[in-house]
Amino acid sequence: MATVLEQPMVGYPVELAKYAGKMCDADAHEWVPSELWVEMFGEVTRPFAELDFHNLKGMKNNYFKDVDSELQNSLNFRSAWFGKGPYAYGSYDLDQRLEWMDFCGIDKQIIFPGNLAINALFLYANADVPSFFPQITGDRRAYAVQMIRAQNEWVVRSQKQSSRLRPVAVLIGETPDEIYAEAKNLVDRGVRAVWFPSSMLPGGMSPAHSSLDRMWALLADSDTVVTTHVGNEAGFYRTLDWREAEAFKGFLIGEEIELDPWTVSTMHLPSLNFLTAVVTGGVFERNPNLRYAAVETGAHWIGPMSHYLDMWGWEAKGSALWRAKLPKKPSEYLARNVRCAGFPWEPIDKYITDNGLEDCYCYASDFPHVEGGTDSMHNWASRLAGMGDAITEKFFVKNAQWIMPD
Structure with missing residues (x-):
């Protein structure tokens, strides 16, 4: 099998050549460097831009213009897959x-926000916690909302550039009416994917509450993709002191998450919790065309989740009420409505063998974040090679087409 060094001028592994130009990428990001935030997102971002720029100076990667011009100014295998940070090519x-x-053989790509919105969500969820961005004073929550809206305006502008690009807007609201109005505003302006911060109750309610039904119907009827994503866990746990122990010190910090053992082992829990409410609360039963993507919280959890939801809903004593409310097994809703994108080191082949759900798992580059690794296509293609072309095509092409409809 070809190695990275044997294919320096090809953007994808040779075994994926038949899918070149058709593959779909379920997770990427914009990464506007913070010195351009005011220009790209507006004057409201200036205080945060200055703060973030100083934070980035301490990080070691391809974050500044003088690091490696090859990774910034030309497109080849090394720049495409090893270039990371706000100055990587593209x-x-x-x-x-x-x-x-085009170089990597990708047709469509979901593009999540970069550091502006991710940090704004941290501030929004923890505005009353002084240790979160203490340099930001005044009405911190209102300021976070302003930055999220600035990010969403960029999404509205950017989604017009090409139907192959699917930038994701952040969808928040304090009440069901407020979050519905924001969803309608985004949908009416052409946005095709929205991110629900899974650490927060949407509109202050359970995702399954009937007061949100018109919002889910709007998103389903407009083919707007619903997503959850890593990067807003603090509001779910309420405190991150769980990782304040000597054993968790000294580990790397990624673009969206810290990489200590406690964090990486629990970061999927907000997404799991949010999706559990959606599935068991009948949201997919009431909206069979709702498109849902759980992204970058690992893919390890969705298979076991399908097993234990089926157990409670269809096998446990007293589950008749579940079956009356949910005509299908929870695992059937997951297979039909949900797609999941994990990390390039995960054994997707084992997940499929152990749990099925071969229609759920999707390719994701996480470009240009370092958590996406290098040459992720090759890593996953190698793992799936023994499972046959049908599985490989689903993973790299067909499954993610559900969350990137024409």
Whole structure:
């Protein structure tokens, strides 16, 4: 099998050549460097831009213009897969991003927000916690909302550039009416994917509450993709002191998460909790065309989740009421409505063998974040090689087409 060094001018592994130009990427990001935030997102971001720029100076990667010009100014195998950070080729220039996608054989790509919105969500969920961005004073929660809206305006503008690009807007609201109004505003303006921060109650309610039904119906009827994603866990736990122990010190910090053992072992729990409410609360039963993606919280959990939900809903004593409310098994809703994108080191082949759900798992590059690894296509193609072309095609092409409809 070809190695990275044996294919320096090809953007994808040779075994994926038959899918070149058809593959779908379920997780990427824009990464506008913070010194351009005011220009790209507006004056409201200036206080946060200055703060983030100083934070980035201490990080060691391809974050600054003088690090490695090869990774910034030309497109080859090394720059495409080893270039990371806001100065990687195509990191924020969407014309370059389309070139990067062409080079890597990718047809469509979901593009999540970068550091502006991720940090704004941390502030929004923890505005009353002084240790979160103490430099931001005044009405901290209102300021976070302003930054999220600035990010969403960028999404509205950017989604017009190409139907191959699917930038994701952040969807928040304090009440069911407020979150519905924001969803309708985004949908009416052409946004095709929204991110529900899974650490927060949408509109202050359970995702399954009837007051949100018109919102779910709006998103389903408009083919707007519902997503959850890593990067907003603090509000779910309420405290992150669980990881304040000597055993968890000294580990790397990624773009969206800390990489200590406690964090990486629990970061999927908010997404699991949110999706459990959606499935067991009948949201997919009431909205059979709702498109849902659980992204970058690992893919290890969705298979076991399907087993224990089926056990409680269809096998446990006293589950007749479940079956009356949910005509299908929970695992059937997951297979039909949900797609899951994990990390390149995960044994997707084992997950499929152990749990089925071969229609759920999707390819994701996480470009240009370091958590996406290097040459992730090759890693996953190697794992799936023994499972046959049908599984490989589902993983790299067909499954993610559900969350990137034409």
